Amino acid sequence: MAAVKIAVTDQEIRMCWEALYLLRPMLQPTTFLDQIKEMQKEGYVLLYVFEHNKVVSIAGYRIYSMLYCGKILYIDDLSTLESARGNGHATTVLKHLYEVAAEQDCKAIHLDSGHSRTAAHKLYLKEDFTISAFHFSKPIN
Secondary structure, three states: OOOEEEEEOHHHHHHOOHHHHHHHHOOOOHHHHHHHHHHHHOEEEEEEEOOOOOEEEEEEEEEEEEEOOEEEEEEEEEEEEEOOOOOOOOHHHHHHHHHHHOOOOOEEEOOOOOOOOOHHHHHHHHHOOOOOOOOOOOOOO
16 A cells, blocks of 8 residues: 655645545635645645555645544545545545544544535444534635
């Protein structure tokens, strides 16, 4: 299985575009790099798995503390190219994140997932995640 790496350089970040766009189709290729760099200033870390000359899987995460649960690793983004699914890439990335969370003394790993992403939910449940809350949001105009 390919190694999990951190996207640091502009080229590495740009290579993650296809896998991230699959999950976040609202992203624009012209502003993508700047968005990631801005988020990196806020603690966002972009991981990737490179195989067969392309990025096949990505994860973006942050570490922060909340009153109700303490210090956590929050997964913002987790995506694998459709052509690379079923090869264990997402599991490899998750195992890497478990190690990062343990090294950083996090109490848990959290993520939100759209209600229609049933294939992802199967993976999360297989990995012993629990459905612990509803996530509510309200746009501010």
